[in-house]
Structure formats: structure tokens, C-alpha cells
Amino acid sequence: DAGITQSPRHKVTETGTPVTLRCHQTENHRYMYWYRQDPGHGLRLIHYSYGVKDTDKGEVSDGYSVSRSKTEDFLLTLESATSSQTSVYFCAISEFLAGGQYNEQFFGPGTRLTVL
């Protein structure tokens, strides 16, 4: 299994509070991703990173920010949590192979976030 951990694994918070989720990898992969999983929507990309301090928006980035100051850590922040952000959040990592070949993404165990 790829070395990916997420913390916390569960969190309950109140509307309007800031929340930070952490993803930590030991694989030294260049690419890191944050997804949310909701019923009927599958997994949707929030933000991703293609290197230290290099990040970009995904499909559902509104209300979220990210930071990556080290290769191994990718943080997802909800500046002011809303009930619509109640979801399961997954971090993933990947690395492109030599010659531009694609390599699959490996996922962490997830964080279940409830915003009351």
C-alpha cells in the first residue's frame, strides 16, 4: 500500500469555523490531490498540487484553499465551513512515469467531515 495518511479521520465542526485537513505521504510523489465524495457525484476534484508551492483549482474549489510547503504534506482548508461541505474527503498521490506515461493515483483512507 502507498504510504498516505490523512488526519483527522473524523471531525465534527460548526458552521462558520475554519477547518484544516492534512494529507501526508511517504512516497515522495510529485502530484497530490484533494477530492470530496458525495452520494450521486462520485469523487470530485477540489484542488491539486504538481509540486511544492505549486497548486491549481479543480472542479469544486469554491470555499476551499490548499497549501503545500513540503513534498510530503498537502493541506486543505475550509476558511468558513458550511453545511454543504459535509462530505468525505480523500487525498490522493501520483507520479508520472518517464516519457510522459501516466501512472494511477493512490488514495488515502479519507476524512469524514460533518458541519453542523
Next chain:
Amino acid sequence: DQQVKQNSPSLSVQEGRISILNCDYTNSMFDYFLWYKKYPAEGPTFLISISSIKDKNEDGRFTVFLNKSAKHLSLHIVPSQPGDSAVYFCAASDPTGKLIFGQGTTLQVKP
């Protein structure tokens, strides 16, 4: 606008029979396709993939078929086992490597 669709939310099959999970996509720029399997309270795990230059890829009991003209792929599991019961997501990759996932299909394999 869903670029990757799994139109069957659930599928139930008998142990030992074939399971066929389907996935449709709309973007012809997708060049790589993957299937992930997810158990409750765990992250998705990679199952099998196929490049757009191929029409079939096989790995043990799992085979993925790609029909580019129809923009359709399918995952065949033969024979199905109770441990295969999980949610299956298909995903398509654009040339930048970002994945677009379908909604998922819950497979139940009955003993």
C-alpha cells in the same frame, strides 16, 4: 455536466457468474481510463486501467474493454466472488493527468 457516467447505481450477481459494470464518457480528449474499487470506510484502490490506444486489458479475473467509437468502457469480473462486493468507480484521465470520476456502481455478489 457529467463527463463520465455510470448509469447503473447498483448491480447484484450470483457468486461464480460474470459481473459487467458499464461506464460512458463524453470527452474525446480522455486518453486513459481506470477502474477503482472502494470498500466502506476505506479509500478507493486502483483495480485496472486501459490506454486509449488499446481496446482490451486483462488482469486475472478482471478485464476492461474500451469502445472509443461509442465512448464506452466496461469492467468484466469473472468469476464473481463475494469479496468483490464494493463500490466501483470508473475514471477518465485528460492529458494533464487529472481524473474525472463516474458516480459509482455498488456491486453485490451473493453467495
